[in-house]
Ligand SMILES: [Zn+2]
């Protein structure tokens with residue numbers, strides 16, 4: 001009888017809502033382990049972690065996901081290196097959104113079979129006794145979790161366990177790898193299709209901000225705009241206060257100095273390093289107001305075309321579909337001002353695309369571009385060119 005009672009209720013009898021709360025806490029710990037340990041630490045090295053915390057994350061991931069650090073890290077690094085190509089282990093652009101959203105976990109499993117890639121991209125991952133003899137047995141970990149859940153919560157523990165097991169396949173493999181390259185907004189025109197799903201990264205610990213992440217993959221902080229929130233970053237700051245983590249990088253280290261008006265090596269360095277943000281500013285400060293101005297002057301048919309082409313004018317060219325390209329050509333043919341701001345955009349972008357590492361060349365390219373912008377007769381472009389001169393490295397900004 002006592003055994004049956006224990007089996008039905010477990011060691012910690014909880015109400016329905018108690019079980020829901022516990023499940024949400026357990027799955028949140030798994031998400032924190034994935035985003036901070038596997039993703040930001042192991043794959044991108046954007047922070048360092050205390051050995052005790054690393055061991056906790058490894059053990060927790062073994063119990064709740066059965067995923068192996070080296071495999072996850074290698075597949076993820078390959079995703080960044082080969083993004084949206086046939087070699088990308090999980091691209092909805094190449095494989096179809098349905099395939100990744102519903103069968104993302106299978107795509108991950110298929111990728112683990114490619115041992116050559118796992119070895120090539122998985123350097124620097126744990127290879128100690130624990131990894132080889134304990135964590136390599138992934139079914140033992142998730143089996144042990146089932147036993148723990150049943151012991152604690154009785155038969156309801158099976159449901160808790162099932163939700164835990166589904167959390168990563170659904171949210172990480174399906175939602176982030178699928179939706180994060182398909183639907184949402186883009187702050188930056190990074191060369192792949194990554195998008196921010198929502199500005200508040202709570203449910204998946206900040207991973208929702210996937211466009212920010214693909215733009216600045218080595219940043220430990222995934223939020224970039226004041227209205228965005230990255231819960232994973234909150235955890236990192238908390239770990240830092242206890243000496244359990246140390247941030248290595250949190251994005252571009254670039255400053256703008258009020259009053260600085262020379263295009264020098266510092267400006268070139270800063271502009272190359274902050275180029276995605278510079279282009280986002282160009283979209284906001286030059287493209288948007290010019291379209292707005294033209295919109296008010298236009299007839300109904302032209303207005304419709306202008307509205308549809310506004311985002312296309314700033315979009316990374318490799319991501320444009322045939323219909324958008326045709327719309328763009330149509331507007332460029334018929335509107336000289338729009339053509340001017342588009343050509344200026346392409347010219348600015350080509351400066352770092354062609355001469356990224358040679359700062360003397362970048363300075364020369366920028367000077368030519370600013371001259372062109374100043375002579376364009378476009379107020380917004382002239383003002384934008386002026387702001388480029390204010391860029392500086394952080395050290396210069398501190399002494400200016
Ligand atoms: Zn991605």
Ligand SMILES: [Zn+2]
Nearest residue numbers: 043076080217
């Ligand atoms: Zn990444």
